[in-house]
Amino acid sequence: MGRYVESLEDLNKSLEFNPHNAIALNNRGLIYQVMGRYAESLKDLDKSLEIGPNNATRLNNRGQTYYLMREYEKALEDFNKSLEIKPNNVATLNIRGLAYHDMGRYEDSLADVNKSLEIEPKNSMANYTRILIYTSLDKYNEQLTHMKELKLAIDEIDSSDDDAIGSSDNMVLRSLAHLSMGNYKQFHKIFNMDALLKIGLGTVDLVSYESADLVLYICGVNYLCIGEFEKSLESFNKLLKINPNGTMLLNALNARSLYYLETGRYKKSLSDLRRSLEIKPNNARTLTLRGLTHQKIIK
Template identity: 25%
Template sequence: MNKLKFSIIILFGVLVLFACDNSETRKGRFLLKGNEKLKQNDPQAAIEFYTEALQIDQKYKDGLYNRGLVYQQLNRLEDAIKDFSVILQENPSDTLALFQRGVCYMDNGEYYKALEDSKNLLTLQPENWKSHFLTGLVLEKMRDYPKALNSFNNSLIYQPDNAEVLINKATLHFYLKEFEKSEAALDLAQKLNPDEPNIYNLRSMISFESKDYEKALDWIEESIKINSKEAFFYNNRGLYLIYLGELDKGLEDINYSLKQNPKNLYAIRNKAIYYYYKNQKDIALNYFEEVLKKDPEMELVKEYMAKYNQE
């Protein structure tokens, strides 16, 4: 749920080229070329141009920041963390780099480092919605849902019309089984941004919890219609199809999701459920045990393990 928007630094104004080219002009020109490649959806070429700028000046903040963002988008999290850390070594109060490094640490599973960055951000900008939002995201990953919810509520104090924060708040209410509160937050988010696919994904999950599998399928189709590239939408659709008796169609979606992210434990769990209903229960058990080792609290796993033991 924590899909974040990235802001590339752009040089404003015109670079005036003198007869004698200087380093500021050259590194700025490489930055602009990198930005152009990014607009053309060529992130690797963008990285190369940002690197050219950094060969002129290893501590060039704009080059480090932009390259770090592209690394982050490509899930090269260690590389992104290094770039943001160079900025922070020069200026520990750089809130842009601090926020993005915190997100990278979180996505890399380094939750305590992410939490430290979020605490520093709160110290520097206690009245900025993003400071509280990052804290909430990290606490959510650490499964401290009440504190995470409190952080999202604090974030909304400073930016009440932020659909992204509202969706994350709705997600926490969902985890806490507070479905009416989750729906209320989603209603607000949908008014602000009706084209956000995560709204309909979460509505599908609420419908699934209510055992309304047809409605769950309708909602997830809305998500896929808006964003047909998001792997976890297909994983959810695969689960709903299994519960509607369309086992092989469900497996097709789950396998598609796993190709995008082979470590997705929810997809592995859903594959186990598929094999359970195909009466290939030894295969199902292997998948369930794999998930159980890595996430003992995941929904549905213990339920199916109990069914297996009763048979």
């Protein structure tokens, strides 16, 4: 968080000289968002939108803050307005799709993700969200079809130039595709934590953060599956450290609780599950994991 504190100091000085600078207000609002200081984020983003009410980017940014606060209806209002101005903005379609998913509006979520993938077929967050939706809807045939599409996508990426292969989105996409198909050796060959963090976290941007979150989550789950428990914990801990308020928070907490369950650390498992249920009280997966943990304690 050190570099964000420095950026915050610079923006504070800038706004002392010009308190009505909409760009500086927007940027400070984004930094507050990443730091989890949502009330301050909203205050700055509200003010930036008072100065420029019809700015699609700022509407999207405020919607992201509402989304991270789980105020989904307010988030949707901003995403809808943003998409009226820029209908083909992939970042906004993706985050609105995630909001719909979290609200249980899976068909609406799928519509946004499908549109996003029409515009950018290799977008990692959209690909991940579509798999998430198919899983939630128990549409396993559709999920299998999408996996095949991912396989074609990575074949195309693998045959492209080095710059394309090194991009954040492509790294995430290839990792997601190989893990989805069970190609663990190929995943480990591709995966480069340092390179990902260098590429994916270069800007204060929710989508960049979510790309990094996604690969860390995928990596952690993969390590769980192959019994590399300590490496799994390392991945989940890094995810929760670099973006403790991100959209992958619920998934990361549940996955880490499973690690604690598998290694007999039941109190820590329950602690993560309590946090998950504070975020989403009736989440079936979280409740199931909590039930399993209690069963282990009783035995």
